[in-house]
Amino acid sequence: MPYFPLSTAGSRRILKLACLFLIATAPLSGCARLKNVGKTPDLSPVDSSAEFMAMNNPPMPQTTRTGGLGSASLWSGSRASLLGDHRAGVRGDILTVVIEINDKAEISNSSGRSRSSSERMGIGGMLGIPQRLNAELPEGASMDEAMNSNSKSSYQGNGNVARKEKLTLRVAATVLETLPNGVLRIQGSQEVRVNYEIRELIVTGFVRPEDISRQNEVTYDKIAGARISYGGRGMISDVQQPRYGQQVADVVLPF
Numbered sequence: 001m002p003y004f005p006l007s008t009a010g011s012r013r014i015l016k017l018a019c020l021f022l023i024a025t026a027p028l029s030g031c032a033r034l035k036n037v038g039k040t041p042d043l044s045p046v047d048s049s050a051e052f053m054a055m056n057n058p059p060m061p062q063t064t065r066t067g068g069l070g071s072a073s074l075w076s077g078s079r080a081s082l083l084g085d086h087r088a089g090v091r092g093d094i095l096t097v098v099i100e101i102n103d104k105a106e107i108s109n110s111s112g113r114s115r116s117s118s119e120r121m122g123i124g125g126m127l128g129i130p131q132r133l134n135a136e137l138p139e140g141a142s143m144d145e146a147m148n149s150n151s152k153s154s155y156q157g158n159g160n161v162a163r164k165e166k167l168t169l170r171v172a173a174t175v176l177e178t179l180p181n182g183v184l185r186i187q188g189s190q191e192v193r194v195n196y197e198i199r200e201l202i203v204t205g206f207v208r209p210e211d212i213s214r215q216n217e218v219t220y221d222k223i224a225g226a227r228i229s230y231g232g233r234g235m236i237s238d239v240q241q242p243r244y245g246q247q248v249a250d251v252v253l254p255f
Contacts, residue, residue, distance in 0.1 A: 005062045005095045008098065015160035017192045020037070030034075041193070041196070041197075041198050041233060041234050043193060043198065044159075044189075044191060045193050049189065050174075051173075051176070051187060051188070051189070052189055054092045054150050054173060054174050054175065054176045054177070055092040057081070057091070057092070057094075063139055071166040071198070076119070076122055082216035086216060087173060087209070087212045087214070088175050088184070088209075088212060088216060089175070089178075089209050089212075090175065090178065090186070091175055091176065091177055092172070092174065092175060092179060093175045094172050094173070094174055094175075094216075095172070095173055095175070095186065095207075095212060095216050095217065095218060096170060096172055096173070096215075096216060096217045096218070097171050097172075097173070097186070097188055097203050097217075097218055097219075098170055098172070098216075098217055098218070098220065098224070099166040099167060099168065099169040099170070099171070099203070099219075099220045099221060099228060100168050100219070100220070101165055101166065101220070101228075102165075102166045102167075103163070103164070103165045103166075104164045104165075105161070105164075106159075106160075106161070106162050107159075107161040107162075107165075108159070108160045109157075109158070109159040109160075109161070110157070110158050110159075111128075111155075111156070111157045111158075112155065112156045112186070113153075113154070113155040113156075114153070114155070115153050115154075116152045116153075117150070117151045117152075118149070118150045118151075119150075120149075121147045123218045136141050146164050149182075164221065167230065169201060169230070171188045171189075171190045171201050171203055172187030172188055172190075173186040173187060174186065174187060174188065175204075178205055181208070182208070182209060183204075183206050183208055183209075183224075184205065184207045184208075185204075185206055186203070186204065186205060186206070186223075187202075187203070187204045188201075188202070188203045188204075189203075189208075190202075193234075196234050196235045196236075197232055197233075197235060197236045198232055198233050198234050198238065199231075199232045200229070200230070200231055200232060200233065201228075201229070201230050202227070202229040202230075203220075203223075203226070203227070203228050203229075204225075204226070204227045205223035205224060205225050205226040205227060206221065206225050207222065207223055207224070208222070238242075
């Protein structure tokens with residue numbers, strides 16, 4: 001990308017526009033936090049979540065044949081039976097997602113390179129020709145050392161990456177829909193408020209019905225396209241983040 005140096009007037013104009021933008025957006029960015037001054041942050045409403053809508057709009061019931069001896073049998077395979085399959089399988093059902101992440105990765109690389117070369121050429125004697133040429137050459141020059149060169153290069157690099165993550169959580173998720181291939185799309189959310197801080201846990205993904213255990217649980221490593229978010233919002237999270245003006249300045253300012 002070619003570099004075009006800005007003039008002093010151009011730099012002042014960009015700086016002035018950045019300052020005006022920061023001044024204009026500062027009140028808007030602070031309104032969301034001003035409403036939480038002196039009180040705990042509000043929890044997200046449950047009645048507008050996707051899980052609530054799924055549980056209030058169950059799928060159409062399947063028609064089954066009733067009557068006869070089968071209706072009074074203790075070995076009925078229906079979901080309401082004592083021995084029936086109580087695992088989540090249709091829209092609106094609830095299952096438990098078990099999250100036990102204990103990842104550890106260590107990468108270490110080392111590389112080195114070294115090269116040394118030397119070249120030397122001279123004509124000490126050849127029928128007296130070098131001696132005659134030495135007399136014609138400038139002072140200090142001689143055919144005895146016609147060329148002498150040395151070169152040496154060395155390179156060494158080291159890299160090390162270490163990462164460790166551990167997270168153990170359990171959250172209830174709701175089946176939002178059943179895809180045409182039978183896979184279940186699930187979503188679960190959980191909010192815990194402690195003093196003035198809210199901890200949020202969100203889990204989404206796709207689960208095969210056969211991966212759900214008899215305890216109606218599924219582990220996170222069996223969720224395809226899993227999206228797991230664990231964070232917070234409140235006073236502690238607020239002070240840990242840079243101010244909006246500083247974030248904008250880091251993006252806008254070219255120096």
